[in-house]
Every structure is written in C-alpha cells, then in structure tokens.
Amino acid sequence: MRVLTLLSSLCLLTTILLSNFLCNGSNQHFSCIETEKNALLKFKQDLEDHLNRLSSWEDEEDCCKWNGVVCDNLAGHVHEIHLRGFDSIGYHQIPTAADLEEILRFKLGGKINPSLLNLKHLKYLDLSNNNFKGIQFPSFIGSLSSLTYLNLSRSGFEGTFPPQLGNLSMIRYLSLGGFSEDKKVSVENLK
Ligand SMILES: *[C@@H]1O[C@H](CO)[C@@H](O)[C@H](O)[C@H]1NC(C)=O
Ligand SMILES: *[C@@H]1O[C@H](CO)[C@@H](O)[C@H](O)[C@H]1NC(C)=O
Ligand SMILES: *[C@@H]1O[C@H](CO)[C@@H](O)[C@H](O)[C@H]1NC(C)=O
DSSP states (O other): OHHHHHHHHHHHHHHHHHHHHHHHHHHHTTSOOHHHHHHHHHHHHTEEOTTOTTTHHHHOSOGGGSTTEEEOTTTOOEEEEEOOOOOSTTOSSOOOHHHHHHHHHHSOEEOOOGGGGGOTTOOEEEOTTOOOTTOBOOGGGGGOTTOSEEEOTTSOOBSOOOGGGGGOTTOSEEEOOOOSTTOOOOOTTOO
C-alpha cells in the first residue's frame, strides 16, 4: 500500500515537473534573448524620449513585448524596430501651437547607440519623423547587414550618407530623404 502511494506521488511529482518544464521551455521561444535585450536598453539610454514612449522597455520583462519591438516567433530574435514619430497628419483642423508642441515632444532625439549592431537579425528599422537635431548619419548602420527596410527620413540627420550604406545588400526599401527643410544633404556618396 505504501509503495503504491509512494509510486503515485512520484508520478504526480514527475508530471508537475515535466509540465512545468515543457511550459517554460515553450515560453522561452517567445521571450527575448538577453544580449539583444541589453542592446536595446543601451540604445534606449542614448535616446531622448520626452513623452516616455519607451516606458514599456523597463516595465516589461520580455523585450519582445516592448513598444515598437517585433521578434521572430520561433527563435525570439529581434526582427523589427518601429519607432516612427508623429507628423501632423490626422488633425482635421489646423494644429494649434499646443498640438505642435506635443508632436515635437513625441519625437525621439539624442544619439543612435551602435549597440544596435548586436541585433544580428534586425530586418526592419524605422526611426523616421523623429528629431535627431542635425547629428551625422550613424555610419555603423551600414553594418546591420540583415536590414531589408531602413527609414531615417524626416528625422533630422545631417551630412553625407555614409558610403557604408552601400553594404546593405539585402535592402529593399531605403528612405533617407526629407530631413529638415532648410538643410542640404549630399547624396553623392550613395552608390
Ligand atoms: C516555470 O515558470 C514559472 C513561472 O514563470 C516559475 O515559477 C517556475 O519556477 C518555472 N519552473 C521551472 C522548472 O523552471
Ligand atoms: C518613411 O517614413 C516617412 C515618414 O514617416 C513616410 O512618409 C514614408 O512613407 C516612409 N517610407 C517607406 C518606404 O515606408
Ligand atoms: C562597408 O563598406 C566600407 C566602405 O564602402 C568598406 O570599407 C567596409 O569594409 C565594409 N564593411 C563591411 C562590414 O562590409
């Protein structure tokens, strides 16, 4: 009798452990990879984010659930970053000074940390319509070799396009135009 009880409790214990293990195992596919999470956190550190658009980047454990971040479901790699700013489209009346102020505050600024290079599977990067206030194009972006979509247009980058952009061999959509209205950007370098 005691053997039977022991056996059945062992059985129960095994089931619990196994299901726990299986559950956590499959969960792990959907949660982000530690090195990629750290890369994103470094990237965030260098950004100015007045309206706290990236607040989920601290509150939420799983970086695949962060605002603007899309991961691949199977391996959990970060595939896409969607951090486009607002423009005035969608206003039905002429925006007030307060609206414009809000739009401006919604824009991200600061610097682009090269930690993005640790996102080896990054395919999609949209930082358009932000306000990087005339900083140089980050040339390391040319080394994000998996990129198929890159949009840095209307985000206040200045200077010449780095020749390294020619290294983006997978790129399908590249949008860099329309910086600030009164500044000239040279396209001579782009092959
Ligand atoms: C499985 O995950 C749960 C909740 O996330 C945790 O409490 C538990 O300790 C984990 N079990 C194993 C075997 O890792
Ligand atoms: C790039 O971003 C701008 C501004 O957000 C947008 O108008 C444009 O359609 C985007 N380009 C592509 C190719 O998606
Ligand atoms: C990228 O391009 C530059 C200049 O065009 C070249 O010198 C460099 O070796 C390339 N880097 C990679 C990682 O392909």
